Amino acid sequence: MQMREGYLTVTIEPLPAVVVGDTVTLKCNFKTDGRLREIVWFRVTEGGTIKQKIFTYDAMFNTNYSHMEDYRRREDLVYQSTVRLPEVRISDNGPYECHVGIYDRATREKVVLASGSVFLDVMAPPLSISVVAADTPAPFSRYRAQNFTLMCIVSGGKPAPVVYFKRDGEVIEVIPYSESEGGGEGWGSAGVRGVRPLISRDLDDTKQRKSLSLLDMDGKPARLYTESPARGHAPGLEPSPATETIPETVVSREFPRWVQSSDPLYYFHNTLLPLKNGTSEVRAVLTWTLNPQLDNEALFSCEVKHPALSMPMQAEVTLAAPRGPRLSMTPTRAKVGDTVHIIVQGFQVGSVGNEVFPEPLFTWTRVGGHLLDGSTEKDGKELVLERVPADLNGSMYRCTAQNPLGSTDTHTRLIVFENPSMRKGAQNQSNAASCNGIAGLTVAAAILTVTLAVT
Numbered sequence: 001m002q003m004r005e006g007y008l009t010v011t012i013e014p015l016p017a018v019v020v021g022d023t024v025t026l027k028c029n030f031k032t033d034g035r036l037r038e039i040v041w042f043r044v045t046e047g048g049t050i051k052q053k054i055f056t057y058d059a060m061f062n063t064n065y066s067h068m069e070d071y072r073r074r075e076d077l078v079y080q081s082t083v084r085l086p087e088v089r090i091s092d093n094g095p096y097e098c099h100v101g102i103y104d105r106a107t108r109e110k111v112v113l114a115s116g117s118v119f120l121d122v123m124a125p126p127l128s129i130s131v132v133a134a135d136t137p138a139p140f141s142r143y144r145a146q147n148f149t150l151m152c153i154v155s156g157g158k159p160a161p162v163v164y165f166k167r168d169g170e171v172i173e174v175i176p177y178s179e180s181e182g183g184g185e186g187w188g189s190a191g192v193r194g195v196r197p198l199i200s201r202d203l204d205d206t207k208q209r210k211s212l213s214l215l216d217m218d219g220k221p222a223r224l225y226t227e228s229p230a231r232g233h234a235p236g237l238e239p240s241p242a243t244e245t246i247p248e249t250v251v252s253r254e255f256p257r258w259v260q261s262s263d264p265l266y267y268f269h270n271t272l273l274p275l276k277n278g279t280s281e282v283r284a285v286l287t288w289t290l291n292p293q294l295d296n297e298a299l300f301s302c303e304v305k306h307p308a309l310s311m312p313m314q315a316e317v318t319l320a321a322p323r324g325p326r327l328s329m330t331p332t333r334a335k336v337g338d339t340v341h342i343i344v345q346g347f348q349v350g351s352v353g354n355e356v357f358p359e360p361l362f363t364w365t366r367v368g369g370h371l372l373d374g375s376t377e378k379d380g381k382e383l384v385l386e387r388v389p390a391d392l393n394g395s396m397y398r399c400t401a402q403n404p405l406g407s408t409d410t411h412t413r414l415i416v417f418e419n420p421s422m423r424k425g426a427q428n429q430s431n432a433a434s435c436n437g438i439a440g441l442t443v444a445a446a447i448l449t450v451t452l453a454v455t
Contacts, residue, residue: 008032010100012116019308020124024088028081028098028116035059037101037111041083044095044117051097055083090158090278093122124279125308127156129315131300133358134285140292140402148290148404152302152315154282160272161306161313163284168299174268174286264288292405295319321406322360324348325399329412335419340385342397342412360401367396367411385414392416 010030018024028039041055081100085092097117104110134149154161165172270284284302301316326348330341344362364383370376372385372392383397393416400409 007034007105008100008102008112008114010098010114010116012096012098012118015118015120017121017123017307018088020089020122021087024085024092024120026083026085026096026098026118026120028083028100030081030100030114032100032102034102034105034112037103039081039101040099042097042099043092044097048095054096057081088120088122090122090124093120093158093278095119122158123306123308124156124158125306126154126161126304126313129154129302129304129313131302131315131317133317136358136403137361138358138404139361140404140407142407145289145291146404147287148295149285149287150300150302150317152282152284152286154284154302154304154313155275156279157282157304157306157308158279159307160280160282161304163270163282163302163304165266165268165284165286166301166303169301172266172286174266177267177269264291290404292321296321296405317357318355319358319405320356322347322356322401322403322408324408325362325401325410327399327410327412329414333417334388334414335417336390337387337419337422340388340414342383342385342399344381344399344401347401348410356401356403358403360403363400363402365398365400367398369395388414388416390416390418 008030009032010028013027013029015024015026026041028041036059038059039055039057040053042051043054044051081098095117096119097115099113099115101111101113104112130153132151132153134151150165152163152165154163165174265288267287268285270282273281273283275281286300296319299316299318301314304313306313324347325344326346328343328345330343331338334340342364347356362379362381364371364378364380365376371378371383372388383399385392392414395414396411397414398409398411400407402408
C-alpha cells in the first residue's frame with residue numbers, strides 16, 4: 001500500500017505467507033525531503049479497533065524504544081524502518097502498520113504523517129491426523145448389506161488442509177454430499193460406479209476351513225457336550241476332574257450369507273471446526289456399502305495436502321475381520337468355590353502387525369445354557385464366574401468377536417477340580433456330628449445305669 005502526503009511517501013514491502021517458527025522482517029520504506037520526526041510500528045488487532053505499538057524510533061533524541069514485552073523481545077531494529085519478528089506464532093497473524101512523521105518545512109510545530117500497512121499471513125501445518133471407524137464397535141450383519149463409515153480427523157492446520165482418501169494406494173473417486181443429504185439410509189446404498197473397478201481380489205481368500213475339532217469322524221459338525229461331560233462318551237472315557245486337562249480352544253469363522261457383486265459408490269463430505277488458537281480441525285467422512293469379502297484386508301489411507309507441508313501427511317488403516325479371540329483363564333487350575341476370569345488377550349491368527357479394525361464387539365455365552373448369574377450373554381473382553389460350583393465342570397463357553405467385516409467364535413471348556421479345603425471342612429463337620437452322637441449315647445447309658453441301680 002502506498003500513500004502520498006505532500007513530500008512524504010511511505011510503502012511497506014508485501015510479504016508472502018510464512019510458517020509458524022519462521023523469522024519475518026517487516027520493511028517500511030519512505031521518501032521525503034523533510035526532516036524525520038519518528039517511526040512507529042503498530043500491530044492491528046480486534047478487526048482494526050485496537051492498535052498495539054510494537055516499536056518506536058524517535059529522531060529528536062536519536063533513540064528507539066520497544067513497546068513489546070521485555071522477556072520476549074520479538075523485534076530487532078535492522079534499519080530505521082525495519083523490524084524483525086523472530087519465530088512467529090499463530091497469534092502474530094494479522095495486519096501491521098508503519099507510521100512515519102516528519103516536520104513541516106514551514107514550521108517545526110507541525111508534523112506531517114503518512115502510513116502504510118501489510119498483512120502477515122502465518123500458516124501452521126496440521127499437528128495430528130488419525131483415521132477412525134464411525135459407530136463402532138458394531139455387530140456383523142449376516143443377512144443384509146450395511147453402510148460403513150471412515151472418519152479422518154486432521155487437527156491444527158491453518159489454513160484448512162485438503163483431505164482425500166485412498167484405497168490400496170489409489171485415490172478414491174468420491175461423490176460429495178452435505179450432511180443434510182446424508183441423514184437417510186438411501187444415500188449410502190450401493191451402485192454401479194463404472195469408472196474404475198476395484199483391485200481384483202479372490203473372493204475366497206479370507207475364508208477359513210472349519211476347525212477339525214468341530215468335525216466328527218464323518219466330517220459332519222460334531223455336537224458340543226457341555227452340560228453333562230459324561231453324556232455321549234464311551235464307557236470308561238468319562239472325564240475326571242482330577243486328571244482331565246483343558247483342551248484347545250475351538251475357533252470358527254462366519255461370512256455373510258448375501259453377496260454383493262457391484263462396486264460401491266463412495267460418498268464424501270468434510271466438516272471444518274474452528275479452534276480457539278486460530279487453527280482448525282477438519283473431519284472428512286467416507287461412507288460406502290460394505291462388502292466384507294472384498295473389503296476385508298483392504299488398505300485405506302487418509303492423506304492431507306497443506307502449503308506448510310513439504311510432502312503429504314497420511315494415516316492408514318487395514319480393514320480386518322476378527323480372527324479368533326485368544327483366551328486366557330485364571331486361575332489356570334480352577335477349584336470349586338474359586339472366582340474364574342476368562343480374558344481376551346488378542347487374536348490367535350493374523351499377519352504380524354495386522355490388528356483387527358474396526359474395534360470388535362465381544363460377547364460371551366454358555367453353550368447349551370445360561371451364564372452363572374442367569375443371564376444369556378455378557379459383553380466385554382472379560383467374563384467373570386464367581387464361586388464356581390462343581391456342576392460347572394466341563395461346561396463350554398463361547399466368546400464371539402465381531403465387527404462389520406465378519407464374526408468369529410472361540411470356545412473354551414471350564415474344568416473345575418475338587419477343593420481339598422472344602423472337602424476337609426465337610427469332613428470336620430461330619431466328625432463333629434459323630435462325636436456329639438457318641439457323647440449323647442454315653443450319657444444316656446450312664447443315666448440308665450444309675451436308674452437301674454437305684455431301683
